[in-house]
Amino acid sequence: MRQPAHGGNLAWAAALAxxxxxxxxxxxxxxxxxxPPNSAIAAILSQLGNLKHYPDPNYSELRLALSHFHQxxxxxxxxxxxxxxxxxxxxxxxxxxxxxxxxxxxxxxxxRTLKSYNAKVLECPLSLVSGHTLREGEVPTxxxxxxxxxxxxxxxxxxxxxxPTGKLFSRESILPYLEQFALVxxxxxxxxxxxxxxxxxxxxVVQEYRNLVVLRSLTKFYSLPGLRLGYAIAHPNCLAKWxxxxxxxxxxxxxxxxxxxxLQDTDFQQQTWAWLPPxxxxxxxxxxxxxxxxxQPSAANFLLVESQESTLQxxxxxxxxxxxxxxxxxxxxxxxxxxxxxxxxxxSDNQRLLTALKES
Numbered sequence: 418m419r420q421p422a423h424g425g426n427l428a429w430a431a432a433l434a435x436x437x438x439x440x441x442x443x444x445x446x447x448x449x450x451x452x453p454p455n456s457a458i459a460a461i462l463s464q465l466g467n468l469k470h471y472p473d474p475n476y477s478e479l480r481l482a483l484s485h486f487h488q489x490x491x492x493x494x495x496x497x498x499x500x501x502x503x504x505x506x507x508x509x510x511x512x513x514x515x516x517x518x519x520x521x522x523x524x525x526x527x528x529r530t531l532k533s534y535n536a537k538v539l540e541c542p543l544s545l546v547s548g549h550t551l552r553e554g555e556v557p558t559x560x561x562x563x564x565x566x567x568x569x570x571x572x573x574x575x576x577x578x579x580x581p582t583g584k585l586f587s588r589e590s591i592l593p594y595l596e597q598f599a600l601v602x603x604x605x606x607x608x609x610x611x612x613x614x615x616x617x618x619x620x621x622v623v624q625e626y627r628n629l630v631v632l633r634s635l636t637k638f639y640s641l642p643g644l645r646l647g648y649a650i651a652h653p654n655c656l657a658k659w660x661x662x663x664x665x666x667x668x669x670x671x672x673x674x675x676x677x678x679x680l681q682d683t684d685f686q687q688q689t690w691a692w693l694p695p696x697x698x699x700x701x702x703x704x705x706x707x708x709x710x711x712x713q714p715s716a717a718n719f720l721l722v723e724s725q726e727s728t729l730q731x732x733x734x735x736x737x738x739x740x741x742x743x744x745x746x747x748x749x750x751x752x753x754x755x756x757x758x759x760x761x762x763x764x765s766d767n768q769r770l771l772t773a774l775k776e777s
Contacts, residue, residue, distance in 0.1 A: 434736040444759040445744035447719040452640030454685040460678035492653040498667040500647030506659040512536035515570040522749035559590035567597040576604035583715025588617040607717040609638035612690040644672040703771040728757040739773040
């Protein structure tokens, strides 16, 4: 079976480990271990009787829930079949520009969508500097882009927090680029994991910039990747154009219901923000104590780890001997076989990984 380009491929991992997929402890997909929320499950069950009907093509209730959540008019929000579907629409938009700047290492799906429309890509490398974990009140990292890349005929595509490094860019360091690029797309798939007093989302300024698009995912924070649900926030004229480019009913009835319930589940949100920092710190400190491993600071629910040995070999050993799956970084050409990424899970799972790594 072919080596997966994304995390979470349990069928591939189980075939290599020689066990059922549900026996794999998955650190490769950066999904919260706390969900799905009970509220979302209850909402799904309540909608089973409506599967005989088509969804509302305008997703009025979902867009209204999102508008309340972000304090924005509903026409500024476009739900999608995961942020991946919306990213494909954005790729078509970016391809009309002279070039698109990518902050590298970059999420592989960015290359996919840009290549689909023959967009020109210019890479801007991000420095991988080792350091300590982000602490409460600490200033996030500044985003620095070479002056030669900044022209009004180009687009900029980045994620914040950055995947795979987990770096959190400050809002103030991104804002100047809105004046320097024709279109700025900020993928905030992991921003939900940053507590409200520390998050650096550009959603609060989206109505000030016609050339700003913010992408959000509801699947990672709420543990719903199987439902495929994300949304874009941008100027209504832009969203109306994208709506004409795609298939009807991209979001199913169950996904829409789960999203509405999850957005209103403040208890689950608070629980996640309380859980993540100490769990991440436990995993970071444990990894840092293992000879040959050097974890990177992260504001997200995952850690990028530099290794002195082949991470592909390490991945296979962990699967065959411990039934644990880590995310290799071979799909990130700048990282190759000396980095791996692990999701932050609950304390017992994190400890199981650390014990396995010490034995490998």
